[in-house]
Amino acid sequence: MTTVRLELVPDAALVRLARLVAVSVARLNGLHEDTVEDIRLAVGEACGRAVAVHLRHGVAKTIQLSFTDGPGLTASIVDRVRQPPASGSEAVRLLRAGPGRPPGAGDVLGPDGAPAVLALLEGLADRLDISTGAAGTCVEMRWDADD
Amino acid sequence: MDLSLQTRNEGDWTVVAVGGEIDVYTAPKLREALVELVNEGRFQLVVDLEQVDFLDSTGLGVLVGGLKRVRANDGNLRVVCTQERLLKIFRITGLTKVFAIHESVAAATNA
Numbered sequence: 001m002t003t004v005r006l007e008l009v010p011d012a013a014l015v016r017l018a019r020l021v022a023v024s025v026a027r028l029n030g031l032h033e034d035t036v037e038d039i040r041l042a043v044g045e046a047c048g049r050a051v052a053v054h055l056r057h058g059v060a061k062t063i064q065l066s067f068t069d070g071p072g073l074t075a076s077i078v079d080r081v082r083q084p085p086a087s088g089s090e091a092v093r094l095l096r097a098g099p100g101r102p103p104g105a106g107d108v109l110g111p112d113g114a115p116a117v118l119a120l121l122e123g124l125a126d127r128l129d130i131s132t133g134a135a136g137t138c139v140e141m142r143w144d145a146d147d
Numbered sequence: 148m149d150l151s152l153q154t155r156n157e158g159d160w161t162v163v164a165v166g167g168e169i170d171v172y173t174a175p176k177l178r179e180a181l182v183e184l185v186n187e188g189r190f191q192l193v194v195d196l197e198q199v200d201f202l203d204s205t206g207l208g209v210l211v212g213g214l215k216r217v218r219a220n221d222g223n224l225r226v227v228c229t230q231e232r233l234l235k236i237f238r239i240t241g242l243t244k245v246f247a248i249h250e251s252v253a254a255a256t257n258a
Contacts (some may be wrong), residue, residue: 012172019201037232044203048171116204116240123239 010054169206190222
């Protein structure tokens with residue numbers, strides 16, 4: 001099992017770097033190109049959300065990303081903005097209601113009224129776990145190995 | 148990869164051909180272009196995404212904002228896109244119900 005870790009200062013220009021690393025790890029792990037595309041978009045969405053929430057709260061700390069392979073891929077994106085402790089549906093509610101959507105995305109609604117970011121994360125990952133706490137918000141996404 | 152924008156007129160329509168990646172970093176450039184067109188009185192817009200390699204929710208937000216602006220002036224904003232990976236994003240976010248998505252600029256301007 002290989003884990004690649006990345007720390008980014010909250011700068012929108014660096015979100016692309018996060019996508020590139022995610023794609024590289026996914027391809028090294030032999031995932032199907034359709035899955036790689038899903039990973040590219042989902043990691044970009046999660047990282048863009050984290051950058052936005054850091055900028056909005058004036059938090060200069062780094063955003064932490066990790067990508068762990070085999071089987072499949074797990075991507076974890078952690079922002080460092082303090083939130084009430086929650087997990088599961090309550091954490092999703094906090095993410096849905098709170099700041100952190102990239103500028104311009106806030107008025108895009110999904111089929112159930114969810115912000116587009118959340119709709120995409122839920123739609124693209126095989127499994128999505130969100131937890132919040134004093135240390136920030138962790139968005140963990142998992143993709144199964146291709147059949 | 149940066150974002151490229153080329154604007155041309157086709158009849159009553161203004162076509163904005165977008166290339167590259169539309170994300171949280173580059174989307175403001177597209178937003179500025181659409182706002183500028185509306186401020187110039189161009190309310191019939193086609194946004195051609197055929198040369199776009201990547202589109203995220205920020206880009207979708209810019210397109211929704213553009214659609215709102217032209218509709219406020221009785222205009223329209225149509226999208227040209229045949230790339231499955233981009234169409235998937237429109238579907239997941241429910242925006243296939245919001246945008247008229249066409250296979251070509253000709254189809255968009257003649258619809």
